[in-house]
Every structure is written in C-alpha cells, then in structure tokens.
Amino acid sequence: xxxxxxxxxxxxxxxxxxxxxxxxxxxxxxxxxxxxxxxxxxxxxxxxxxxxxxxxxxxxxxxxxxxxxxxxxxxxxxxxxxxxxxxxxxxxxxxxxxxxxxxxxxxxxxxxxxxxxxxxxxxxxxxxxxxxxxxxxxxxxxxxxxxxxxxxxxxxxxxxxxxxxxxxxxxxxxxxxxxxxxxxxxxxxxxxxxxxxxxxxxxxxxxxxxxxxxxxxxxxxxxxxxxxxxxxxxxxxxxxxxxxxxxxxxxxxxxxxxxxxxxxxxxxxxxxxxxxxxxxxxxxxxxxxxxxxxxxxxxxxxxxxxxxxxxxxxxxxxxxxxxxxxxxxxxxxxxxxxxxxxxxxxxxxxxxxxxxxxxxxxxxxxxxxxxxxxxxxxxxxxxxxxxxxxxxxxxxxxxxxxxxxxxxxxxxxxxxxxxxxxxxxxxxxxxxxxxxxxxxxxxxxxxxxxxxxxxxxxxxxxxxxxxxxxxxxxxxxxxxxxxxxxxx
Numbered sequence: 001x002x003x004x005x006x007x008x009x010x011x012x013x014x015x016x017x018x019x020x021x022x023x024x025x026x027x028x029x030x031x032x033x034x035x036x037x038x039x040x041x042x043x044x045x046x047x048x049x050x051x052x053x054x055x056x057x058x059x060x061x062x063x064x065x066x067x068x069x070x071x072x073x074x075x076x077x078x079x080x081x082x083x084x085x086x087x088x089x090x091x092x093x094x095x096x097x098x099x100x101x102x103x104x105x106x107x108x109x110x111x112x113x114x115x116x117x118x119x120x121x122x123x124x125x126x127x128x129x130x131x132x133x134x135x136x137x138x139x140x141x142x143x144x145x146x147x148x149x150x151x152x153x154x155x156x157x158x159x160x161x162x163x164x165x166x167x168x169x170x171x172x173x174x175x176x177x178x179x180x181x182x183x184x185x186x187x188x189x190x191x192x193x194x195x196x197x198x199x200x201x202x203x204x205x206x207x208x209x210x211x212x213x214x215x216x217x218x219x220x221x222x223x224x225x226x227x228x229x230x231x232x233x234x235x236x237x238x239x240x241x242x243x244x245x246x247x248x249x250x251x252x253x254x255x256x257x258x259x260x261x262x263x264x265x266x267x268x269x270x271x272x273x274x275x276x277x278x279x280x281x282x283x284x285x286x287x288x289x290x291x292x293x294x295x296x297x298x299x300x301x302x303x304x305x306x307x308x309x310x311x312x313x314x315x316x317x318x319x320x321x322x323x324x325x326x327x328x329x330x331x332x333x334x335x336x337x338x339x340x341x342x343x344x345x346x347x348x349x350x351x352x353x354x355x356x357x358x359x360x361x362x363x364x365x366x367x368x369x370x371x372x373x374x375x376x377x378x379x380x381x382x383x384x385x386x387x388x389x390x391x392x393x394x395x396x397x398x399x400x401x402x403x404x405x406x407x408x409x410x411x412x413x414x415x416x417x418x419x420x421x422x423x424x425x426x427x428x429x430x431x432x433x434x435x436x437x438x439x440x441x442x443x444x445x446x447x448x449x450x451x452x453x454x455x456x457x458x459x460x461x462x463x464x465x466x467x468x469x470x471x472x473x474x475x476x477x478x479x480x481x482x483x484x485x486x487x488x
Contacts, residue, residue: 004026004029004030004033004156005033005156005485006483007159008159008160008209008210008211008213008214008482009061009064009066009158009159009160009209009211009214009217009218010061010211010213010214010217011159012026012063012064012065012159013060013061013062013063013064013106016062016063016064017062022063023053023062023063023108026063026064026065027050027063027065027108027110029065030065030110030157030158031065031110033155033156033157034111034152034157036488037135037155037156037157037488038152038155038157040133040135040138040488041132041133041134041135041138041142041151041152041155041488042114042129042130042131042132042133042148042151043067043113043114043132043142043147043148043149043151043152043155043157044067044111044112044113044114044148044152044157045070045081045111045112045113045114045129045148046070046078046079046081046111046112047110047111048068048075048078048109048110048111048112049110050108050109050110051103051108051109053106053107053108054103054104054105054106055106058104058105059104059105059106060105060106060217060220060221061102061105061106061107061217061221062105062106063106063108064106064107064108064159064160065107065108065110065158066102066107066108066109066110066158066160066161066162067109067110067111067112067113067148067149067152067157067158067161067162068099068102068109068111068112068113068161068162069112069113069115069146069148069149069161069162069163069164070082070083070112070113070114070115070148071083071115071118071119071145071164072096072164072191072195072198072205073096073098073099073112073162073164073205074092074094074095074096074099074194075092075095075096075099075109075112076091076092076093076094076095077091077092078091078092078112079091079092080092080112081128082115082117082118082119082315082319083114083115083116083117083118083119083124083126083128083129083145084117084118084126084128084319084329084330084331084334085127085128085325085329085330086319086320086323086325086329086330087319087322087323087325088128089323090322090323093194094193094194096191096192096193096194096195097190097191097192097193097226098162098189098190098191098205098222099162101221101222102162102221102222105221113132113146113147113148113149113151113152113161113162114126114129114132114147114148114151115144115145115146115147115148116144116145116147117330117331117333117334118312118315118316118334119144119145119164119166119169120145120308120312120333120334120337120423121144121145121333121388121423122143122144122145122167122168122169122172122423122424122426122427123141123143123144123147123383123385123387123388124141124142124143124144124145124146124147124148124151124173125141125144125385125386126331127331131385131386132147132148132151133151133385134151134154134176134177134382134452135151135154135155135177135486135488136154136177136178136382136451136452136453136486137382137450137451137452138488139384139385140176140381140382140383140384140385140452141176141382141383141384141385141387142154142173142176142177142382143172143173143174143175143176143177143378143382144169144172144173145164145166145169145173146161146163146164146165146169146170146172146173146208147173147176149161149162149163149173149207149208150163150173150174150176150177150179150181150208151173151177153177153179153208153209153210154177154178154179154485154486155486155488156485159209159210159211159214160207160208160209160210160214160215160218161207161208161209162205162206162207163181163205163206163207163208164198164203164204164205164206165181165183165203165204165205165206165434166198166199166202166203166204166434167199167202167203167304167308167423167427167430167431167434168183168377168427168429168430168431168434169203170182170183170206170207170208170442171183171377171430171440171441171442171455171457172377172378172427172430172442173208174208174377174442174444174455175377175378175442175444175453175454175455175457176378176381176382176452176453176454177208177453178444178447178453178455178481178484178486179208179209179210179444179453180208180209180210180211180212180215180441180442180443180444180472180476180481181206181207181208181209181215181441181442181455182206182215182219182439182440182441182465182468182469182472183204183206183433183434183439183440183441184204184206184219184222184223184439184465185233185437185438185439185462185463185464185465186201186202186204186231186437186438186462187201187229187230187231187233187437188204188219188223188233188235188465189204189205189206189219189222189223190224190225190226190228190229191204191205192226192228192229193226193228196228196230197230199307199308199311199434200307200311200353201230201437202307202434202435202437203434205222206218206219206222210482211476211482212244212469212472212473212476213241213244213473215469215472216239216240216241216243216244216469216473217240217241219240219465219469220239220240220241223235223240234463236465236466240465240466240469243466243467243469243470243473244469244470244473245473246470246473247470247474248467248470248471248474250284250285250286251280251285251286251371251372251467251471252285252286252288252369252370252371252372253280253285253286253287253288253370253371253372253373253374253458254288254289254290254294254366254370254372254373254374255273255277255287255288255289255290255374255375256290256292256293256294256373256374256375257269257270257273257375257376258290258292258293258297259293259297259379259428259429260297260298260301261297261298261301261420261424261425261428262379262380262425262426262428265376265379265380266379266380266381268380268381268446268448268452268454269376269378269379269380269381269454270376271446272376272377272445272446272454272455272456273374273375273376273456275445275446275456276374276443276445276446276456276475277374279445279475279478279479280374280475282478283474283475283478287374288370294362294363294365294366294373295359295362295363295366295432296359296362297428297432299355299358299359300359300431300432300435301420301424301428301431302352303351303352303353303355303356303359303435304352304424304431304434304435305420305423305424306344306348306349306352307349307352307353308337308341308423309337309338309340309341309344310341310344310349311341312334312337312338312341313337313338313339313341313342314341315338316330316334316335316338327402332390332395332398332399332402333390335402336398336402339402356435356436359432359435359436360436360437363432363436363438363459364461367460367461371460371461371464371467372458372459372460372464372467372468372471373458373459373460374456374457374458375429375456375457375459376429376454376455376456376457377427377429377430377442377454377455377456377457378426378427378429378430378454378455379425379426379427379428379429380426380454381448381450381452381453381454382452382453382454383426429457430457432459433459437462438459438460438461438462438464439459439460439462439463439464439465439468440457440458440459440460440468441457441458441468441472442455442456442457443455443456443457443458443472443475443476444481445475445479445481447484458471458472
C-alpha cells in the first residue's frame with residue numbers, strides 16, 4: 001500500500017472489491033500514516049477497535065478506513081466527548097443513525113476526530129485535547145468545528161472523514177485544509193436516534209473529502225428518512241454519485257464579498273473569489289458581481305448567535321445531567337455562551353427563530369434570477385493557533401461576572417463583542433446556508449503565496465445538492481486539487 005494516499009475512498013473501495021488489496025492492508029496503511037503524522041496535527045483524539053467490515057452489494061465502501069467526529073456521531077460503547085471534559089468518560093448508549101449508515105456501507109471506523117467544545121467555534125482548540133493543527137502549516141488552525149476531520153484528510157490519514165455543519169463546520173475546515181466540503185439541504189440527512197434536529201434543524205452531518213465523487217457517494221449513503229425523521233426529503237430520481245460528470249449547464253452566478261461583520265475581507269479571500277470567477281467564466285457560466293449581499297447579514301448574525309447561545313446552555317445542562325459534572329468540567333468561553341443563553345428572553349429566542357423565514361425569503365428572491373451565490377468561504381486565510389485566546393485581564397473579568405451570576409451584565413461588556421469576533425469575524429459567510437436550510441459547498445481553488453488554502457463557497461436553492469455536485473466536479477476537472485498535498 002505504498003500508494004495509499006493517492007486513492008480516494010471510491011478508489012480504495014474498487015481496489016478492495018477487485019481483490020488487489022485486502023481490507024486489513026488498507027487499514028494498516030491508514031494506521032501507519034496516523035502514527036506518522038497525528039502527533040504533529042492532533043487530528044485523532046480517540047481510538048476505536050474496528051468491527052469487521054460489512055460486505056456485499058449494499059456496502060459500496062467495504063473495507064475503507066474512516067474516522068468519525070467526536071460530536072453527535074455516537075458509536076455505542078464509546079464516549080462522545082463533544083470536546084468537553086464533562087463528557088470524556090461517558091459512553092454512548094446508542095449508535096447514531098449516520099454512524100450506522102457508514103458502518104452498513106462497509107466503512108471501517110478506527111478513530112474519532114478533534115472538535116471544539118460542543119462544536120461552538122470556528123477553530124478546533126479544546127482544552128480537553130489541545131489544538132488540532134493544519135497540515136499545510138502546523139502553526140495555523142485547520143478550522144472548526146470539524147477541524148480534526150479536515151486535518152486527518154489533508155494529512156492523508158483517510159481520504160474522507162465524518163463531519164458536521166451547524167454554522168459552517170464542514171465548509172470552514174474544508175476551506176482551511178484545501179479540501180471539498182458539502183453541507184446538504186436541510187432534512188436530507190437524518191439525525192437520530194438520540195438527537196432529533198441539532199441546533200433547531202440548522203445542523204447536519206456529512207463528510208469532508210479529497211474528491212467530489214466521494215462526497216457525492218457518501219451523500220447517497222446518508223440520505224433517506226428513518227421512522228423518527230421529522231421530514232420526508234425529496235431525493236433525486238437517481239443517485240448523487242451519478243451527478244458527478246454531468247454537465248451543470250450554463251449557470252448564472254452572483255458574486256458577493258460584502259460582510260458587515262467583517263467589512264474588509266483579507267486580500268487573499270478576494271483573490272480566491274477572483275480566481276473562481278475566472279475559471280467559471282472560462283467554463284461558460286455567467287458571473288455577475290452583486291452590488292450588495294442578498295440578505296441582511298447583521299440581522300442574520302444576531303439571529304444565529306441568539307439561537308447558538310441558547311443551544312449552548314442546553315448542551316451544558318444536558319452534559320451535566322449525563323455526567324454529574326459541575327461548572328469546572330466546561331471551558332470558560334462555553335460557560336459564558338451558556339450564561340448568555342440563559343439570560344436570553346424567550347421572546348428573543350422565538351423572534352430569532354421566526355426571523356429565519358425572512359432570510360429564506362431574501363435568498364429565494366435572489367435565486368429567482370441567479371442559480372448560485374458565490375462568496376469566499378472565510379474572510380481570511382486560516383488564523384494562527386491561539387489567535388482568538390482572550391487576554392488574561394478580560395478572562396478575569398469574565399470569571400468574576402460568572403461567579404457573581406451577572407449574566408445580564410455580560411451584554412454590556414466587551415465580552416460579547418469578543419465572542420462575536422471569535423465566532424464569526426473570520427467566518428461571516430457560512431451561517432446563511434444553515435439558517436435558511438440551503439445546500440452550500442466549499443471548493444478549494446486558491447492557495448495563498450504562503451501556501452495556505454482558502455476556499456470559495458457556493459450557496460444553492462433548496463434541493464440543489466445535485467447541481468452543486470455537478471458544478472464542483474466540473475471545477476475539479478478544470479482546476480484539479482486532489483494531488484496537491486501538504487508536506488509533513
């Protein structure tokens with residue numbers, strides 16, 4: 001298996017199916033690569049004793065090594081820490097629906113990947129495990145919250161890994177690590193059996209991959225309702241894998257780099273969009289620069305964070321109930337966000353949820369005349385590890401306010417601005433697709449002069465997952481990225 005890293009998951013499955021290699025040889029190659037590079041990137045934070053791979057015609061990835069995210073992707077008998085010290089030793093009672101579907105597809109799960117506490121940040125630097133590092137430059141973040149998954153794929157440990165996205169957590173790490181990441185339309189991929197609709201339906205599971213065809217085939221593995229699903233998704237007549245290679249047609253694509261949260265995107269973020277616009281034009285698409293964003297991103301950010309803080313409070317309370325932990329089991333930033341959530345008036349929360357429809361309407365109006373929205377995936381290249389650490393003075397102030405249980409005062413301090421900057425300042429573009437439930441993808445078409453990746457994001461109409469995959473495959477062929485790998 002000297003050529004292990006040159007294959008995507010689909011290619012490995014074909015090798016195994018043909019008998020050219022054995023599943024245990026492929027798994028050994030993955031583990032060997034993990035032993036070589038994981039000490040440098042801290043992507044894998046827990047080992048799993050893999051079960052024998054499911055075989056047969058309904059197991060398209062039989063024998064292919066795989067990693068799951070240590071957040072919501074439960075495997076019975078193993079802890080799902082969610083990046084929190086409070087849950088580090090609490091085993092999951094049931095296997096999550098998506099994990100079972102990966103197992104049924106024949107994937108061999110041998111580890112869990114690093115994530116920030118409760119997935120609450122766009123960087124992966126939990127106190128429990130320490131920071132995950134970007135294989136392109138280990139002084140920089142691989143993004144979050146699926147940072148460990150992206151780092152593992154970029155480093156060649158696995159060709160594809162489990163991820164999830166509640167505010168950009170597939171697309172942000174894909175951008176930071178030079179990979180492909182698709183967030184599916186709302187309701188397409190079921191949660192369960194324990195979790196119904198994480199983060200009020202704005203979050204979904206998925207994968208981060210090196211190739212478009214892997215993401216498409218994995219979407220086929222994951223889609224379809226269960227008896228406890230809240231929705232009956234409208235799947236395409238064929239498979240998503242069949243969309244790869246089909247002509248996307250001539251698309252009208254609106255370009256927007258505006259953001260009130262970060263009014264001055266980094267020049268490399270703008271360069272990434274320019275590079276994407278160039279190749280799109282070469283491919284015959286109509287690229288139109290928008291005078292302004294099709295939605296109110298200031299209002300959207302407020303609505304997103306209002307729900308996020310309340311969900312953080314819920315997550316902390318659930319973790320306390322499951323583990324018996326007190327406040328010492330949680331990071332200070334998490335406790336602050338949870339405190340803000342508890343201080344949120346129920347009417348404020350309801351208003352934030354109801355406002356989602358306004359964002360849907362604005363985006364739908366845009367899609368009446370445009371097929372896709374193109375933005376940078378992130379407003380800056382991947383920041384350095386520790387870039388969002390709070391100063392000791394402000395940290396003491398936070399601790400004092402928490403000790404005094406003065407949550408209502410938090411809204412009138414620099415702490416809230418710090419949290420907004422920390423959570424959304426470098427990633428202001430991705431939450432739109434989550435709140436509206438629209439599909440979106442990050443495509444790796446640009447690297448900075450320093451060798452750091454930065455992707456571009458496309459947002460489609462509800463149910464346009466196939467269209468996004470068709471375009472992604474066309475871009476992949478025009479500007480191949482799979483053979484571009486970091487040196488570790």
